[in-house]
Amino acid sequence: MPKLLLVVACALIDTDGRILIAQRPEGKALAGLWEFPGGKVEPGERPEDSLTRELAEELAITVKKECLAPLTFASYAYDDFHLLMPLYVCRRWQGIVQGREGQALKWVRPKALREYPMPPADEPLIPHLIDLL
Numbered sequence: 533m534p535k536l537l538l539v540v541a542c543a544l545i546d547t548d549g550r551i552l553i554a555q556r557p558e559g560k561a562l563a564g565l566w567e568f569p570g571g572k573v574e575p576g577e578r579p580e581d582s583l584t585r586e587l588a589e590e591l592a593i594t595v596k597k598e599c600l601a602p603l604t605f606a607s608y609a610y611d612d613f614h615l616l617m618p619l620y621v622c623r624r625w626q627g628i629v630q631g632r633e634g635q636a637l638k639w640v641r642p643k644a645l646r647e648y649p650m651p652p653a654d655e656p657l658i659p660h661l662i663d664l665l
C-alpha cells in the first residue's frame with residue numbers, strides 16, 4: 533500500500549458564484565495544472581488549521597474556521613502515493629485574494645471548470661461544485 537497523503541483544499545466562492553482556481557507553478561509536480569488552493573497537512577496540525585495557514589501563505593487572506601464548510605473529498609491513487617483530499621467551501625474571508633507565490637489565479641463558473649486542465653484527482657469534484665452552485 534503506497535503512502536497515504538492528506539492534503540486539504542478549498543473552493544473559495546465569490547458573490548457571483550465563481551470558484552477560485554490556481555495554476556501550479558513551473559518546477560512543481562503537475563506544473564501548469566489548475567487546482568484548488570490548499571496543501572499538505574503537516575504532522576501535529578489539524579486539517580482546518582493547515583487550510584487556513586495555506587490560504588494565508590498562498591493567497592494573503594484570513595479565513596475563520598467557522599467559515600469552512602466540508603463539501604466532499606477526493607481519493608486518488610497517484611503512482612507514488614494515495615491522495616486523500618477533503619474539499620471545503622468558503623464564501624467569507626478577510627483581505628483581498630492575491631497570488632503570493634507567483635501562481636496565476638482565475639475565478640471560474642463551476643460549469644467552466646472543465647475547460648481548465650486539473651489534476652486527475654480533482655475531476656470527480658467538479659459535479660459536486662456544479663450541484664452546489
Ligand SMILES: Nc1nc2c([nH]c(=O)n2[C@@H]2O[C@H](COP(=O)(O)OP(=O)(O)OP(=O)(O)O)[C@@H](O)[C@H]2O)c(=O)[nH]1
Pocket residue numbers: 539540541560561562566567568569570571572615651652653654
Ligand atoms: N492544493 C492542491 N493539491 C492538489 C490538488 N489536487 C491534487 O491532486 N493535489 C495534489 O496534492 C499535493 C498537494 O501538495 P502541495 O501543493 O502542498 O505540495 P507541493 O507539491 O506544492 O509541495 P511542497 O509544498 O512540498 O512544495 C500535490 O501532490 C498535488 O498534486 C488540488 O486541487 N489542490
